[in-house]
Amino acid sequence: GAVVSQHPSRVICKSGTSVKIECRSLDFQATTMFWYRQFPKQSLMLMATSNEGSKATYEQGVEKDKFLINHASLTLSTLTVTSAHPEDSSFYICSARRGGGGNPNSPLHFGNGTRLTVT
């Protein structure tokens, strides 16, 4: 069964508004979660690493003030797309490792993703 739950699965918003996406680890604690973005016909691009109780680590080229990440508990990370624009329309996917932050080389399990459309 699913080990990572993501909500909402689909959201449509108007340009200039903010959207929050939640990612929960089910039945395990995740000190680290990862946020990806995928444009049509392209691969998953790592946006940032969400760290419980501390600041997120962003990949080069990702605006931290636009993509706010909060990892307030051991089972929940949120990504807020602020002042969304049509070019932010994409498939956002979170992931985590079962076993929390333990073995950094173990596979990632992915949420079902959030399809964001900004009109």
Added chain:
Amino acid sequence: QKEVEQNSGPLSVPEGAIASLNCTYSDRVSQSFFWYRQYSGKSPELIMSIYSNGDKEDGRFTAQLNKASQYVSLLIRDSQPSDSATYLCAVIRGSTLGRLYFGRGTQLTVWP
């Protein structure tokens, strides 16, 4: 992120054939390698992980790793139409945070 390169395909094989997917990576200190399958509109699902040189078999899937050549491959035997999907190669680079980087994927079509 050009750390992981895949032959983008698309790859088309008949049912029952062997599908061969290839991947190269740039970071020599990478230790962990994965193959994910992604159906259209869905999130990736893990097929195989491989950490040591050589072959690793799981049912119809065989992953091969050659760290000297920085090369990973996935063979799918007895391909089925349900195997039609995009196959993503992913690598964990030398990092304690375990960040996973993906290739562009190879689209596979298995025709009946």
